[in-house]
Amino acid sequence: MKKIIITLTILIVFLLNINVIKASISIDHECEDYRCKEGTDITYFINIRNNIEKEIIVNYIKIKNELDENIAVREEIRYLLKPNESNVFNVTEKVPLPPTGGYTLNYYACFGVTILYPDNIVDDEVCGLPRKSLTVLPISKIQCQENKDCEKKEYCDTNFFKCREINCNNGFIFNHK
Numbered sequence: 001m002k003k004i005i006i007t008l009t010i011l012i013v014f015l016l017n018i019n020v021i022k023a024s025i026s027i028d029h030e031c032e033d034y035r036c037k038e039g040t041d042i043t044y045f046i047n048i049r050n051n052i053e054k055e056i057i058v059n060y061i062k063i064k065n066e067l068d069e070n071i072a073v074r075e076e077i078r079y080l081l082k083p084n085e086s087n088v089f090n091v092t093e094k095v096p097l098p099p100t101g102g103y104t105l106n107y108y109a110c111f112g113v114t115i116l117y118p119d120n121i122v123d124d125e126v127c128g129l130p131r132k133s134l135t136v137l138p139i140s141k142i143q144c145q146e147n148k149d150c151e152k153k154e155y156c157d158t159n160f161f162k163c164r165e166i167n168c169n170n171g172f173i174f175n176h177k
Contacts, residue, residue, distance in 0.1 A: 023048060023049060023050050023051055023052065023056060023081070023111075023113060023126055024048070024049045024051055024126075024128070025046065025047065025048050025049075025109055025110070025111055025126055025127070025128035026046075026047045026109075026128055027044060027045065027046050027047070027063070027107075027108070027109040027128060027132055028044070028045045028132070029042055029043065029044050029045065029132070029134060030042070030043050030045070031095060033095075033137075035137045036095050036134060036135060036136050036137060037095060037136075037137045037139070037142075038094075038095050038096070038097050038136055038137060038138050038139045039094050039095060039139060040094065040095050041092055041093070041094065041095070042092070042093055042094070042095045042134075043090055043091070043092045044063055044073065044090070044091045044092075044093070044109070045088055045089075045090055046061050046063075046088065046089045046090075046091065046109050046111070047086060047087075047088045047089075048081065048086060048087055048089065048111055049081075049084075049085075049086035050081040050082065050083055050084065050085050050086065051084070052083060052115070053083050054083065054115050054116060054117060055080060055081065055082055055083065055115075055116045056080075056081050056113050056114065056115050056116065057078060057079065057080055057081075057113065057114040057116065058077050058078075058079040058080075058081060058087075058089075058111050058112070058113060059076070059077065059078065059111070059112035059113065059114060059123075060074060060075060060076050060077055060111065060112040061073070061074070061075045061077060061089055061091060061109060061110070061111050062074050062075075062109065062110045062111070062112075062125075063091070063107055063108070063109050063110075064107060064108055064109075064110060064127075065096075065099055065105065065106070065107055066106035066107055066108060066131050067099050067100065067106065068099055070099070072093070072096050072107060073091055073093050075089070075091045077089065095134075095136055096136070097136065097138055097139075098136055098138070101138070101140075103135055103136055103137070103138065103141075104133055104134070104135055104136070105133070105134040105135075105136055106131050106132070106133050106134075107131065107132055107133075107134065108127060108128055108129070108130075108131045108132065109127070109128045110125050110126060110127040110128070111125070111126055112124075112125050113125070113126055137161070141161070142161040143156075143161055143162045143163050144156035144161055144162065144163050145158070145161060146158075149163070150163035150164075151163065153165060153166055154166060
């Protein structure tokens with residue numbers, strides 16, 4: 001009988017703590033290079049809002065790759081959020097290469113949270129929706145960065161980092177022009 005009471009008590013405590021975390025998270029990003037070239041700086045802006053009536057501690061922030069759920073960024077933080085407070089955390093890293101070798105990286109943010117109850121402490125992880133998409137210019141796709149990287153009859157199209165043939169009406173090409 002004593003085991004049943006203990007088991008029921010644990011079950012009730014567990015059930016009371018399920019889905020109590022209603023803190024929200026949203027994420028956006030800004031690249032140093034407007035094309036988000038691989039290896040350049042990217043700053044993620046992670047907004048966390050405490051929507052519950054208890055204080056919470058944000059322990060860490062993770063940015064995960066949606067395809068394989070690998071962690072692209074993990075930032076350790078210890079930050080107290082009171083009820084109805086929010087905070088934006090800025091994390092600067094290098095633009096990663098998309099896992100498929102293509103141009104698109106789909107990602108989402110999560111944070112570790114500790115909820116401070118008067119008689120209990122609950123640790124959990126909250127992940128955000130919707131997922132975000134980042135178009136990356138992989139270094140392997142860059143053919144040129146300036147005209148001198150191209151043949152004499154070509155110029156560097158810096159919008160796409162590709163050498164393009166010069167179309168010349170008078171038939172005279174000098175210094176890639």
